[in-house]
Amino acid sequence: MSGEVLINLTPMETRVALVENGVLQEALIERSRRRGIVGNIYKGKVVRVLPGMQAAFVDIGLERAAFIHAHEVMAPPSPGEEQPTIGQLLHEGQALVVQVTKDPIGTKGARLTTHLSIPSRYLVYMPDSPHHGVSQRIEDEGERERLKKLLDASIEEQELDVSGGFIVRTAAEGVSDDELKTDMHFLLRLWRRVSERKITAPPATVIYDDLPLFMRTLRDVMRDDIEKVRIDSRENFVKLVEFAQEFMPSAVERIEYYPGERPLFDLYSVEDEIQKALERKVQLKSGGYLVIDPTEAMTTIDVNTGGYVGHRNLEETIFKTNLEAATAIARQLRLRNLGGIIIIDFIDMEDVEHQRQVLRVLEKALERDHAKTKCTGVTELGLVQLTRKRTRESLEQTLCEACPTCGGRGTLKTPETVCYEIFREILREERAYSAETYRVLASQPVVDRLLDEESAAVADLEAFINKTIRFQVEQHYSQEQYDIVLM
Numbered sequence: 001m002s003g004e005v006l007i008n009l010t011p012m013e014t015r016v017a018l019v020e021n022g023v024l025q026e027a028l029i030e031r032s033r034r035r036g037i038v039g040n041i042y043k044g045k046v047v048r049v050l051p052g053m054q055a056a057f058v059d060i061g062l063e064r065a066a067f068i069h070a071h072e073v074m075a076p077p078s079p080g081e082e083q084p085t086i087g088q089l090l091h092e093g094q095a096l097v098v099q100v101t102k103d104p105i106g107t108k109g110a111r112l113t114t115h116l117s118i119p120s121r122y123l124v125y126m127p128d129s130p131h132h133g134v135s136q137r138i139e140d141e142g143e144r145e146r147l148k149k150l151l152d153a154s155i156e157e158q159e160l161d162v163s164g165g166f167i168v169r170t171a172a173e174g175v176s177d178d179e180l181k182t183d184m185h186f187l188l189r190l191w192r193r194v195s196e197r198k199i200t201a202p203p204a205t206v207i208y209d210d211l212p213l214f215m216r217t218l219r220d221v222m223r224d225d226i227e228k229v230r231i232d233s234r235e236n237f238v239k240l241v242e243f244a245q246e247f248m249p250s251a252v253e254r255i256e257y258y259p260g261e262r263p264l265f266d267l268y269s270v271e272d273e274i275q276k277a278l279e280r281k282v283q284l285k286s287g288g289y290l291v292i293d294p295t296e297a298m299t300t301i302d303v304n305t306g307g308y309v310g311h312r313n314l315e316e317t318i319f320k321t322n323l324e325a326a327t328a329i330a331r332q333l334r335l336r337n338l339g340g341i342i343i344i345d346f347i348d349m350e351d352v353e354h355q356r357q358v359l360r361v362l363e364k365a366l367e368r369d370h371a372k373t374k375c376t377g378v379t380e381l382g383l384v385q386l387t388r389k390r391t392r393e394s395l396e397q398t399l400c401e402a403c404p405t406c407g408g409r410g411t412l413k414t415p416e417t418v419c420y421e422i423f424r425e426i427l428r429e430e431r432a433y434s435a436e437t438y439r440v441l442a443s444q445p446v447v448d449r450l451l452d453e454e455s456a457a458v459a460d461l462e463a464f465i466n467k468t469i470r471f472q473v474e475q476h477y478s479q480e481q482y483d484i485v486l487m
Contacts, residue, residue: 330365339390
């Protein structure tokens with residue numbers, strides 16, 4: 001599998017596209033005014049302790065206070081030990097060094113932890129944990145053992161004063177002793193600077209800022225199968241090359257400045273794919289389609305055969321549609337950055353072997369996802385449940401806002417419904433105030449219906465209250481808006 005990373009930079013925003021085999025798989029967008037803060041370390045101040053929730057709110061200098069749960073404040077208790085309450089751990093006004101694990105999303109503030117970690121290209125340093133380990137994504141036991149020995153030997157040989165622990169990242173597979181040592185020294189130097197700032201920094205300030213998105217992408221996404229990294233900003237191209245020369249020498253030759261007249265994101269139809277990722281319906285090549293509905297609690301994905309009629313029989317048609325849908329769903333989860341609980345309603349399959357194969361294809365497609373996913377199999381209702389770790393806003397939350405007309409419902413009251421609401425409101429006003437005349441201000445579709453289909457009902461109402469009712473179109477009113485003026 002071959003891949004490319006496209007980086008589009010403007011003063012207002014940074015956009016990154018990860019393309020695999022000519023198809024967009026991930027889109028990362030960071031606005032200059034609203035940068036992601038996951039990974040940042042702050043010196044915060046506890047502003048409120050919530051014993052009923054075993055949590056606290058911490059001021060880290062953002063618009064909304066951030067949230068920390070009791071289990072993120074302490075190490076897990078030893079067997080037999082009673083777990084301390086949030087009141088025993090924190091008190092209002094207390095200074096607390098915390099790291100952001102989840103960006104503010106919607107109305108929710110950022111999520112925090114006191115278990116700090118600082119990543120580099122090949123390692124993650126955890127200053128408060130003595131544990132050393134290797135990423136579970138490195139499956140080769142021989143390579144896992146080699147990296148573990150390399151890590152232990154590097155610390156021992158150089159007699160480093162290491163109080164914390166290291167986790168070897170997936171990107172370290174196959175790296176040399178020198179590369180690992182370089183990363184280790186960089187992280188320890190960085191932690192010393194953070195430790196100094198912990199003491200001197202005032203409350204509610206950042207003491208460690210993670211790299212900007214375009215550098216973070218190179219650090220976290222770069223793999224052997226990434227053939228090119230194209231960036232359309234000469235100034236940031238130079239910065240990216242300097243960063244790569246220091247930390248990732250093998251990637252330098254693959255970084256290219258893109259000066260083309262054609263916009264970078266027009267390559268591989270990235271702009272079109274981003275637009276499609278904001279739509280509810282996803283067409284499959286076979287003629288089937290997915291319907292994706294994100295809600296506050298979970299995301300539901302429904303699979304339909306659509307225009308695909310197959311060639312053999314119904315079961316085979318359903319099986320092929322579900323197989324194609326499984327691969328498409330894994331891509332959509334990455335592209336849209338959907339997180340939390342995800343429920344997939346595949347088309348019902350009677351053959352148990354077909355169910356198993358569809359599930360296996362889904363799990364295989366999810367293996368390339370950088371976010372942690374967990375699939376729990378098929379439920380009694382034939383639904384597939386999975387969870388995907390959410391650390392930042394989805395693509396839709398980043399690029400869109402709720403419709404001001406429908407308030408995010410996705411539906412509007414019909415003109416007929418609004419007409420009947422107006423009739424009830426006029427009766428209510430008549431009982432309370434008994435005006436001489438009533439003027440109804442409403443949208444064009446509603447007024448048109450009142451003067452046409454509902455004209456008989458209007459005449460009956462005028463006769464009942466013995467008053468005249470006039471109508472006026474307000475062009476800027478939405479379909480559900482109306483006002484009744486007493487004259």
